[in-house]
Amino acid sequence: MINNAVRRRVRAPIKHQALQVINQRGIQIGTVLDVGVLNGTPELKAHFPRALHMLFEPVVEFNAAIAQAYNGTRHEIANVAVSHETGETLLVSNGWSIFRGLSSRIATSPAKFRTARSTAGSR
Secondary structure, three states: OOOHHHHHHHOOOOHHHHHHHHHHOOOOOOEEEEEOOOOOOHHHHHHOOOOEEEEEOOOHHHHHHHHHHOOOOOEEEEOOEEEOOOEEEEEOOOOOHHHOOOOHHHHOOOEEEEEEEOOOOOO
16 A cells, blocks of 8 residues: 555656746746636746736735735736636635635625636637
8 A cells, every 4th residue: 555645756747847847848938827826826936937927816815915926026916716607606715724814705705706708728
């Protein structure tokens, strides 16, 4: 029986390794799309520091942390959820760890979010 630590080491490529391969192959990345950015994705910033980072995060309360994390990196924040449909949806939290410290509007009650249609799969 293989324990989880051994299984994790064997399973590759992990995100960092995959991004490293992209850089090593000289693939030019001009724009990074980060969907559900929360408060930042340091590995994307580290591997693509000169790219424009388009950050999609529906929870407006994360904007200050995102702006701080991306200080010095070209970025734009879109406060929308990304989906295959356009409309509104509800985000409900039961106090899960990522929502601790946010306003009670987000942490304890449903909140409406605008969704942006993803056209990636429509071609």
